[in-house]
Amino acid sequence: MTTNEAVLQYHLSEEQTQIRDVITAFLSDHYDHESRTKIVASSDRWSSEIWRAFAEDLGILGLGLPEAIGGLGGGALDHLLVMDVMGAALVVEPYLETCVLAADVLAKSTSPAATPLLEGIVAGHVRFAFAAQEKGARYSLSNLATQARRDDDGWSLSGAKAVVVGLPGATHLLVTARIASDGEGGGALGAFVVAADHPQLKILPGLAIDGRTAANVSFGDLRLPGEACLADGSTGASVIAGAVDKATAAVCAEAVGIMRRLISDTLGYLEQRKQFGVFLADFQVLQHRLADMQTDYEHAQALAYFAAGMVDVEGREREIAISAAKAEIATALRRVAQEAVQMHGAMGMTDELAIGHLFKRATALENQFGSVDFHMERVMRAGGDTSGLASN
Structure with a gap:
């Protein structure tokens, strides 16, 4: 395409x-x-x-x-x-x-x-919950300490994953691991399915900033049947990368929905509150700030549609398109979220209004599947032009 x-x-x-x-x-x-x-x-x-x-x-x-x-x-x-x-x-x-x-x-x-x-x-x-992130990996899909070893007609999985969102609550984990070769690490990447109630799976539950469940998990020579390997060898890395790019494009769309709600709720708040006997929505400086938020939203919406249209493209063109979109949208999302909270004043960070919850999800989403800096570097590595990308 x-x-x-x-x-x-x-x-x-x-x-x-x-x-x-x-x-x-x-x-x-x-x-x-x-x-x-x-x-x-x-x-x-x-x-x-x-x-x-x-x-x-x-x-x-x-x-x-x-x-x-x-x-x-x-x-x-x-x-x-x-x-x-x-x-x-x-x-x-x-x-x-x-x-x-x-x-x-x-x-x-x-x-x-x-x-x-x-x-x-x-x-x-x-x-499903996606168990890919590891301590010190900095969003890299290939910098893995978790290993899978062939064990007779099955697999043995060892290692640990951090901040697995959706666990507890998931029925299965999609786990990324490096497939050991001849008893040593450094092999190809693989994707494995693990039942969340596997007796050898150790789960340390916690909470994410946006109210979702999250957990650290560890695998101590966890035994799996042969069919638990969903992708390995020459296809493992490309299958995992393609799925994560598709998910990255999806969170770009989620960010657009959050931005629209932030703008709508902020406008509704300004239309209800008065200062010096005048509705806040009538202040020109606030109108200009809302206009900037709307511009950010429309730009992000266009990029989200573009990213969605590129997810089935193979190779560098897809990587550049999706990373560029994620970097731009995450930057715009931060601006819109900060403006929304500021225009709500102290009410912006309370649990009473949705605005504070939107801000927390925006904060988590900004770094989901990679920060702005990570995606700008990815564009440069893939040979793309970063001149139009907003800086973090």
């Missing part, structure tokens, strides 16, 4: 517009600020009822999966529409990790375990 072809995908079909509108209406009715607050304050910190509705009422968990396994055969643009709306609603359920990232790896896998897991995703029975 060329750059021009990616840009042409801005135009939504009637079916895609309906999907967006249906999800928006559902979340408006079932996932307002009060409902979300109750969900993240619950013991599970996610809602099984909402997830079941995604599967059975909306049917969106298989949106990007083949029709042969019960999916809808959609693509990255369809994920963009979902993530945009979920971003505005601050949905904490693991659509990104399950339906975008893990589903992409599973769809490309030849393992016998892949199809049943994909069918489980569509039905709402399977939820």
Whole structure:
């Protein structure tokens, strides 16, 4: 796909517009600020009822999966529409990790375990957490200490992962590891599926800044069957990189939804509050600041659509497009979030209003799958032009 072809995908079909509108209406009715607050304050910190509705009422968990396994055969643009709306609603359920990232790896896998897991995703029975980050790795997918060794007809997994978002709560982990060769490290990259209730899996639960669950996990020679390896050898690195790029494009869309909500809530607040007998929305300086926020939003929206149109392109062109978009959107998101909080004053950081929760998610999202600096460096390594990228 060329750059021009990616840009042409801005135009939504009637079916895609309906999907967006249906999800928006559902979340408006079932996932307002009060409902979300109750969900993240619950013991599970996610809602099984909402997830079941995604599967059975909306049917969106298989949106990007083949029709042969019960999916809808959609693509990255369809994920963009979902993530945009979920971003505005601050949905904490693991659509990104399950339906975008893990589903992409599973769809490309030849393992016998892949199809049943994909069918489980569509039905709402399977939820994934992505276990890739390691201490000191600095967002690198290849700088791994976790190792997988062939063990008779199975595998032995050893190592540890940090800040695995969505765990506890997931049914499975998608784990990246370096495949040991002849008893030594330095081999190819692999992707493995591990049941979250595996008796040899050690989980130290915690919380992320945005209210989601997160955990550190360790594998002490954890035994896995042969089919647990979803990708290895020459394909492992490319499959993992492609799935993470697709997920990065998806969080770009989520950022756009958050920005839209930040602007909308800020405008609503300024229209209700008065100073010196005048509504804050009537102050020209605040109008100019809102206009700058809107400009950032529209620029980010265009980049998110562009990134979605580039996820199926192989090689450097995809890397440059998605990293450039992530760097620009993350920078714009920070500006918009900071402005929104400042214009709310002290109310901007309270739990009473959604604005503080949006700011926290924006802060986490800015560094998800790589910081601004990481993605600018990635563009340079891939031979791209960084002259148009905003600095952090």
